[in-house]
Amino acid sequence: MKFDGAQTNRGNEMTSRLRQLAGIDDRDIVFLAGSTQSPEEELAIETYRTLKDEFANLRLILVPRHPERFAEVSQLLERSGLAWQRRSELPDSRSADARILLVDSMGELSAWWGCAHVGFVGGSMGKRGGQSMIEPAAYGVAVAFGPKTHNFRDVVRLMLARQAAVVVQDGGELTAFVESCLRDRERMHVLGTRAQTLVSDQLGATGKTAACLSHLLPEVKPQSRAA
Helix, strand or coil: CCCCCCCCCCCCHHHHHHHHHHCCCCCCEEEEEEEECCCHHHHHHHHHHHHCCCCCCEEEEEEECCHHHHHHHHHHHHHHCCCEEEHHHCCCCCCCCCCEEECCCCCCHHHHHCCCCEEEECCCCCCCCCCCCHHHHHCCCEEEECCCCHHHHHHHHHHHHCCCCEECCCHHHHHHHHHHHHHCHHHHHHHHHHHHHHHHHHCCHHHHHHHHHHHHCCCCCCCCCCC
16 A cells, blocks of 8 residues: 555646746756665765766766755765755745755655656665655666665565566665666666656555455444434
């Protein structure tokens, strides 16, 4: 039932609005690191730094898991020397030079995943045990995550069995994964399609479960009111 409710339409109203707000066009390849914790933002930034000169259409979107870390990540970006911008300041401060976006707002990650082509699901390089990889998979994002995913072990098992995701052990493997998607767009597309198909195959579990329970639970007859 974890899969039910996942958005599969990249053209949904919220995603379309955010894409326009950030100035993302059809030429861009968006690498999104979502629900991240330290040091995952730094790994994503270094991946972008390594690849940006060769792949000028690459963009990076960072979505930290906790709002109290927005300031910490903004300081990290300042020290990087790379051009970046805040989601909270769009569209007023939108710059063509800024290819990195820090999403310093809450409740938008699901829609931002719909803007991504390549994704890293955070909380999976540390002790947290990973965050949900269902949302990016549902959009057909080429998904990677770290080795610590015990919070979603069943979903991970399904995705790896269907070759619909990649496990990266460290920053070097994350960079290699993103680079492989940029060099081989067909591989990127196949990974995303496998992930989206897997999610589609799981949809409807809530209704099926409710139907099964309705046969097992006793019928409750309405009581008549006393005159």
